[in-house]
Amino acid sequence: MTETSSVRAAPAARPSPPVRPEYERPLEPLAADSVDTVLPLHQRLWQRAWLRKSVILVALALLWQVVATIQGNDLLLPSFTQTIRAFVEDIASGVLPVRAMYSLDVLFKGYFTGVVLAFLLTTLAVSTQIGRDFLSTLTSMLNPLPPIALLPLALLWFGLGQGSLVFVLIHSVLWPLSLNMYTGFTSVPETLRMTGRNYGLRGLRYVFLILVPAALPSIIAGLKIGWAFAWRTLIAAELVFGASSGRGGLGWYIFQNRNELYTDRVFAGLITVILFGLLVENVVFRQLERRTVAKWGMTR
Numbered sequence: 001m002t003e004t005s006s007v008r009a010a011p012a013a014r015p016s017p018p019v020r021p022e023y024e025r026p027l028e029p030l031a032a033d034s035v036d037t038v039l040p041l042h043q044r045l046w047q048r049a050w051l052r053k054s055v056i057l058v059a060l061a062l063l064w065q066v067v068a069t070i071q072g073n074d075l076l077l078p079s080f081t082q083t084i085r086a087f088v089e090d091i092a093s094g095v096l097p098v099r100a101m102y103s104l105d106v107l108f109k110g111y112f113t114g115v116v117l118a119f120l121l122t123t124l125a126v127s128t129q130i131g132r133d134f135l136s137t138l139t140s141m142l143n144p145l146p147p148i149a150l151l152p153l154a155l156l157w158f159g160l161g162q163g164s165l166v167f168v169l170i171h172s173v174l175w176p177l178s179l180n181m182y183t184g185f186t187s188v189p190e191t192l193r194m195t196g197r198n199y200g201l202r203g204l205r206y207v208f209l210i211l212v213p214a215a216l217p218s219i220i221a222g223l224k225i226g227w228a229f230a231w232r233t234l235i236a237a238e239l240v241f242g243a244s245s246g247r248g249g250l251g252w253y254i255f256q257n258r259n260e261l262y263t264d265r266v267f268a269g270l271i272t273v274i275l276f277g278l279l280v281e282n283v284v285f286r287q288l289e290r291r292t293v294a295k296w297g298m299t300r
Contacts, residue, residue: 053282078264087268096253096272103234103249104276106162110169111230115223117170118177123207125178126185135178143175147233151240165237172233173226180225184218185211217293224285228277235273 045051061080068079078086090096121138124131147168154164188211196210212219238251248256250269257265293299 075261075263078267082264083267083271086262086264087271090265090268096250096268099248099250099253099269100272100276103238103251106165106249107169107230107234109162110166110234111173111227113166114170114173114226114230115177118174118181118222118226121174122178122181122185123204125182126207126211127203135182139175139179142171143179145171147172147229148236148240151237155241165234165241168233168237169230172229176229177222177226180218180222181215184215184222187218188214217299220285220289220293224281227280227285231273231277231280 065080068074068077068082071077074082087096121131121135125135126132150168150171151164154167158164158167185207192210192214196206201209234249235251235254238249239255241251250273254266254269257263257269289299
């Protein structure tokens with residue numbers, strides 16, 4: 001090998017990139033008409049969610065009235081006006097408020113007991129391995145079981161009273177809420193978990209200060225699902241269970257009027273159930289979301 005071949009050729013110098021001149025592009029001033037333009041009144045009103053939902057409800061009421069008028073049989077389908085008349089009469093007489101308050105009393109007892117038990121069970125599941133196995137086993141067994149199927153056993157165990165209804169309500173709330181809470185806890189980013197451990201948080205302080213705020217969207221979703229399950233389970237249980245000591249809720253009100261062929265009052269009871277569902281969904285949970293997850297930018 002020659003000496004010239006052993007010497008490597010020096011790399012060629014790379015050309016320097018061209019220098020582009022900097023410049024500023026002035027912004028065009030906004031036109032006066034574009035600043036002063038205001039949306040028409042109907043477009044501004046249509047942006048209100050409550051107004052759009054009200055229009056939907058009015059359209060459904062008109063459709064109900066038309067179908068009932070065409071059908072012409074009050075026993076099978078009373079008109080919307082007849083149902084509203086019966087609804088107002090039973091509110092004025094105090095029948096519907098008493099039935100509704102009884103149902104709400106039972107509902108709150110079962111719902112809040114189920115929420116507390118779900119939180120304790122989920123806290124145990126995220127803290128220990130045996131807790132995770134316990135929650136997984138119970139949810140696999142009991143979550144597919146309809147709550148109303150436990151009513152005969154509840155009547156044997158707790159007798160004729162609120163205890164039986166509260167028992168089936170706890171069952172309807174406990175398992176879906178536990179699943180949602182556990183899913184939210186396990187979805188918390190590891191960075192937040194490590195932050196909590198670095199600050200020395202353990203036990204309930206770790207759950208309340210780290211896991212609960214981070215998993216709040218899943219928790220609120222579980223609360224909404226548990227509320228819906230509890231509300232319809234209560235009405236169904238009252239339809240089957242009836243009244244105890246002369247007292248009954250909205251389900252008993254519907255069942256009693258069905259036996260007496262007061263179909264307009266049956267629909268009045270159904271409207272009451274629907275109104276309470278809309279009230280809780282659009283007032284209670286909506287305000288809870290606005291003040292927490294929406295305010296914190298965790299959801300849209």
